Amino acid sequence: xxxxxxxxxxxxxxxxxxxxxxxxxxxxxxxxxxxxxxxxxxxxxxxxxxxxxxxxxxxxxxxxxxxxxxxxxxxxxxxxxxxxxxxxxxxxxxxxxxxxxxxxxxxxxxxxxxxxxxxxxxxxxxxxxxxxxxxxxxxxxxxxxxxxxxxxxxxxxxxxxxxxxxxxxxxxxxxxxxxxxxxxxxxxxxxxxxxxxxxxxxxxxxxxxxxxxxxxxxxxxxxxxxxxxxxxxxxxxxxxxxxxxxxxxxxxxxxxxxxxxxxxxxxxxxxxxxxxxxxxxxxxxxxxxxxxxxxxxxxx
Amino acid sequence: xxxxxxxxxxxxxxxxxxxxxxxxxxxxxxxxxxxxxxxxxxxxxxxxxxxxxxxxxxxxxxxxxxxxxxxxxxxxxxxxxxxxxxxxxxxxxxxxxxxxxxxxxxxxxxxxxxxxxxxxxxxxxxxxxxxxxxxxxxxxxxxxxxxxxxxxxxxxxxxxxxxxxxxxxxxxxxxxxxxxxxxxxxxxxxxxxxxxxxxxxxxxxxxxxxxxxxxxxxxxxxxxxxxxxxxxxxxxxxxxxxxxxxxxxxxxxxxxxxxxxxxxxxxxxxxxxxxxxxxxxxxxxxxxxxxxxxxxxxxx
DNA sequence: TCGCCCCTTCGGAAATTGTGATGGCGTGGG
DNA sequence: CCCACGCCATCACAATTTCCGAAGGGGCGA
Numbered sequence: 001x002x003x004x005x006x007x008x009x010x011x012x013x014x015x016x017x018x019x020x021x022x023x024x025x026x027x028x029x030x031x032x033x034x035x036x037x038x039x040x041x042x043x044x045x046x047x048x049x050x051x052x053x054x055x056x057x058x059x060x061x062x063x064x065x066x067x068x069x070x071x072x073x074x075x076x077x078x079x080x081x082x083x084x085x086x087x088x089x090x091x092x093x094x095x096x097x098x099x100x101x102x103x104x105x106x107x108x109x110x111x112x113x114x115x116x117x118x119x120x121x122x123x124x125x126x127x128x129x130x131x132x133x134x135x136x137x138x139x140x141x142x143x144x145x146x147x148x149x150x151x152x153x154x155x156x157x158x159x160x161x162x163x164x165x166x167x168x169x170x171x172x173x174x175x176x177x178x179x180x181x182x183x184x185x186x187x188x189x190x191x192x193x194x195x196x197x198x199x200x201x202x203x204x205x206x207x208x209x210x211x212x213x214x215x216x217x218x219x220x221x222x223x224x225x226x227x228x229x230x231x232x233x234x235x236x237x238x239x240x241x242x243x244x245x246x247x248x249x250x251x252x253x254x255x256x257x258x259x260x261x262x263x264x265x266x267x268x269x270x271x272x273x274x275x276x277x278x279x280x281x282x283x284x285x286x287x288x289x290x291x292x293x294x295x296x297x298x299x300x
Numbered sequence: 301x302x303x304x305x306x307x308x309x310x311x312x313x314x315x316x317x318x319x320x321x322x323x324x325x326x327x328x329x330x331x332x333x334x335x336x337x338x339x340x341x342x343x344x345x346x347x348x349x350x351x352x353x354x355x356x357x358x359x360x361x362x363x364x365x366x367x368x369x370x371x372x373x374x375x376x377x378x379x380x381x382x383x384x385x386x387x388x389x390x391x392x393x394x395x396x397x398x399x400x401x402x403x404x405x406x407x408x409x410x411x412x413x414x415x416x417x418x419x420x421x422x423x424x425x426x427x428x429x430x431x432x433x434x435x436x437x438x439x440x441x442x443x444x445x446x447x448x449x450x451x452x453x454x455x456x457x458x459x460x461x462x463x464x465x466x467x468x469x470x471x472x473x474x475x476x477x478x479x480x481x482x483x484x485x486x487x488x489x490x491x492x493x494x495x496x497x498x499x500x501x502x503x504x505x506x507x508x509x510x511x512x513x514x515x516x517x518x519x520x521x522x523x524x525x526x527x528x529x530x531x532x533x534x535x536x537x538x539x540x541x542x543x544x545x546x547x548x549x550x551x552x553x554x555x556x557x558x559x560x561x562x563x564x565x566x567x568x569x570x571x572x573x574x575x576x577x578x579x580x581x582x583x584x585x586x587x588x589x590x591x592x593x594x595x596x597x598x599x600x
Numbered sequence: 601t602c603g604c605c606c607c608t609t610c611g612g613a614a615a616t617t618g619t620g621a622t623g624g625c626g627t628g629g630g
Numbered sequence: 631c632c633c634a635c636g637c638c639a640t641c642a643c644a645a646t647t648t649c650c651g652a653a654g655g656g657g658c659g660a
Contacts, residue, residue, distance in 0.1 A: 001379060002302045004617095018638060031618050033639065043382035046574075050638065052626040059391030060382075067381055071374035078367045079301060082343035082360075091359030274346075318607065328650055333608065350607060352657040 001042050003075055006068045008035035009047065013065050017054040089278050092121035096132035096144030099223050099240065104145055104262075105286050112282035120278070128221050130197050136265055143266035143279055148198025150263060156271050158264040158280065160287050164241040165202050165260060167253040172233035180255050182210040189235030190214040194221035198260045199238045206238075206257060301342050303375055306368045308335035309347065313365050317354040389578050392421035396432035396444030399523050399540065404445055404562075405586050412582035420578075428521050430497050436565055443566035443579055448498025456568045458580065460587050462559040464541040465502050466552040472533035480555050482510040489535035490514040494521035498560045499538045506538075506557060 011021040012032065022029040036055075040047050047061035057065065093113075097104060106124060113122050125141065132144035137154070150157045167185070169177055176188060186207060192214075193199045207214055218234055220226040230237045231249040238257065244250045264283060270276045284290065311321040312332065322329040336355075340347050347361035357365065393413075397404060406424060413422050425441065432444035437454070450457045467485070469477055476488060486507060493499045507514055517535040520526040530537045531549040538557065544550045564583055570576045584590065 001375065002304065003375075004302065006375070006378070017636095019636085028619055029638075030620085030640080034617080037639090043379065044386045045382050052637065054637065060385050063385065063390065064378060064382060067374070067378045071371065071378055074367070074371035074374040075301065075303075075306070078306070078364060078371055079343065081367055082345050082364060085360050085363065086344045090363065317605095319605085329606090330608080330610095330651085331649055334648080337608090352606065354606065 001039065003072065005035050005039040005042075006072050008032055009039055009061075009068050010065065010072060012036060012048065012055055013057055013061065016056065087274075088119060089117040089275055090119040091275070092123055093142045093275055093279055094123040094125055094140070095279070096125055096127045096135055096141040098127060098129045098132055098145045098147060103240070108286040109282055112285055113279070116282065117278060120275075126222075128194075128197060128223065130194050130221055133265070136267060139267075142270075142275060143264060145262065146198075146265055147260045147262050148201060149261065150265060154268055155265045156268045158283070158289065160262045160264055160283075160289070162259040163262050165199065165238050165257040166241045166244075167236055167255050167257065168227070168230045168239040168244050168250050169236045169253050170230055170233040170250050171248065173236070174251070177253070180253055182206060182255070183212050185236060185253070185255070186210070186212040186214045188215065190216060191226055191229045191235045191237035192216055192219045193226060193238070194219055197221060199226075202257060202260060203238050206255075301339065303372065305335050305339040305342075306372055308332055309339055309361075309368050310365065310372060312336060312348065312355055313357055313361065316356065387574075388419060389417040389575055390419040391575070392423055393442045393575055393579055394423040394425055394440070395579070396425050396427045396435055396441040398427060398429045398432055398445045398447060400543075403540065408586040409582055412585055413579070416582065417578060420575075426522075428494075428497060428523065430494050430521055433565070436567060439567075442570075442575060443564060445562065446498075446565055447560045447562050448501060449561070450563060450565060454568055455565045456571050458564040458583070458589065460562045460564055460583075460589070463562050464559045465499065465538050465557040466541045466544075467536055467555050467557065468527070468530045468539040468544050468550050469536045469553050470530055470533040471549050471551060473536070474551070477553070480553055482506060482555070483512050485536065485553070485555070486510070486512040486514045488515065489517040491526055491529045491535045491537040492516055492519045493526060493538070494519055497521060499526075502557060502560060503538050506555075 008021065008025065011024050012018060015021040015024060018029050018032045018036070022032045025032065036047065043064070045060045045064070046058050047064065048055040049058055097106070101107070101124075110122055110124070113120060127135065127141075127144070129146040129148060132141060132146055133150070133152070133155075135141040136144050137152075145160075147163055173188065177185070179185070190203075193203070203214070215235075218229060220229055220237075223239075226237050227239060227243055227250075229235070230239065230244075231247070233249075236253075241252065244252050264280075266276050266280075308321065308325065311324050312318060315321040315324060318329050318332045318336070322332045325332065336348065343364070345360045345364070346358050347364065348355040349358055397406070401407070401424075410422055410424070413420060427435065427441075427444070429446040429448060432441060432446055433450070433452070433455075435441040436444050437452075445460075447463060473488065477485070479485075490503075493503070503514070515535075518529060520529055520537075523539075526537050527539060527543055527550075529535070530539065530544075531547070533549075536553075541552065544552050564580075566576050566580075
């Protein structure tokens with residue numbers, strides 16, 4: 001028994017004629033006849049009395065009709081509900097962070113997603129560039145903010161802005177910092193970042209250019225940990241410009257450093273995933289980025 | 301969208317593998333794949349995430365699953381209800397009577413039908429042979445009791461018993477009835493029956509055999525009316541033997557009359573109608589009649 | 601890196617469904 | 631009384647759909 005049997009059953013019951021039911025269902029009268037015959041056979045009951053004037057429901061058919069209607073309605077409810085879910089994103093999206101919320105403009109992103117996709121749960125998970133990348137790769141995150149150049153063909157990368165870097169120094173070391181020569185600074189204690197952090201690459205580039213090696217003190221792979229250690233006087237470190245603005249415990253040294261790009265990454269193979277597209281769309285609005293061609297085409 | 305799409309959807313959701321779902325549904329794995337693909341296309345949503353380990357419901361699929369189950373359950377309810385109605389007769393049957401209930405053993409017939417087909421409404425409609433026959437022909441009755449030979453190829457006739465006929469006479473005329481010679485009786489007043497009643501044929505045969513003509517007094521085509529008139533002294537009449545047993549107002553004359561058969565008729569083209577078969581089966585039980593070959597075969 | 605598992609795709613076969621023509625049957629009008 | 635009409639059942643054949651086996655690609659674990 002299939003739905004078309006029931007559809008035909010109801011149509012014939014309402015039209016009382018195979019001919020009219022066939023017209024209503026845009027098919028031929030023998031097809032309708034076969035549907036009814038097959039349905040009667042599988043149900044083992046007679047649904048209609050064949051009269052010279054048409055088809056009349058038997059008492060059994062009369063009793064079965066409302067149930068057939070109910071089955072059709074239930075099937076139709078599946079379709080209707082699906083239509084309602086058509087463009088709605090439900091479920092959850094997990095986004096990895098690598099620095100502070102304000103800089104990443106998270107409130108605007110959250111607001112945009114919440115407005116357009118009210119049933120989408122958004123999880124913003126703190127981390128770092130180094131932890132975010134593998135998490136995206138294995139699917140623990142759907143997308144993430146990262147800094148630095150990404151050389152991974154499986155990743156789609158979206159450039160957001162350049163982060164200027166500075167050398168942050170604790171106020172407690174101000175007396176010992178008499179020069180901004182790199183070679184001199186290298187002799188002071190430094191707070192390292194882990195090698196997979198973009199700040200690490202910047203630090204290496206800085207010291208390699210001057211052929212010197214800093215004194216390693218500690219490794220922090222969380223940006224706020226790094227910042228806190230610098231404040232606490234553990235040593236110097238590379239941080240985003242501005243984090244020590246109006247900070248009594250630390251300050252920025254006037255040393256020219258290359259900036260690193262802030263980027264947003266996700267698995268390339270998911271670039272057509274509606275979830276990813278929705279996130280990228282909102283992100284583009286927040287950061288003023290035109291979407292790639294494929295997305296622009298879709299947005300029409 | 302058809303039911304098999306939903307069946308496959310639910311099976312895959314439960315098995316979490318196309319392969320296992322295919323086994324469960326006794327079909328091939330590509331077929332299952334195609335079902336899911338088609339369903340996703342018509343619904344316009346993605347139901348499953350394809351993972352290397354199998355199929356995992358998306359949030360949308362998760363939301364649609366219970367509705368799909370409901371639709372399947374509704375369809376299944378149609379079938380189940382039909383199975384319940386399979387051999388049950390519902391609706392009504394109309395049976396025409398031509399004489400009194402006790403003689404027709406109606407209570408036994410009614411009891412048998414009520415026991416085996418509790419949802420069948422049985423209507424016993426009083427009438428006469430003359431009115432019952434056309435009523436059966438046009439479908440106003442499903443079957444009827446009649447007396448006398450029936451010569452109608454469209455009718456199926458079931459013999460029940462022979463009715464012995466007698467001449468009934470009012471007690472008030474006893475003094476005037478000095479002879480049981482037909483010629484003498486013909487001079488007395490008679491209560492006629494209508495020509496389509498079997499008693500009429502018996503009466504004609506009686507008088508034709510003796511070449512005389514009775515005095516017509518009144519025509520009654522309802523048996524109880526005939527009996528009442530005889531009792532009231534209107535005249536003589538032909539009635540079933542026994543109706544005047546122990547009756548103070550009328551008595552039977554010892555004149556030999558041919559008996560007429562009591563029969564049960566229905567439209568021949570309905571002989572395979574379950575309603576008719578059920579009635580005939582019960583009737584056979586009541587009257588001790590073996591059913592015709594076709595019915596015997598079915599009863600096994 | 602290999603083997604395994606799982607899903608998708610593909611071409612051709614098989615089954616199902618649909619179509620137009622035809623016939624039986626009963627009804628109503630001429 | 632006969633014929634024409636409307637309705638449904640049936641039939642042979644065509645169109646569509648579905649199904650199957652084989653092959654392919656991708657991820658995972660050994």
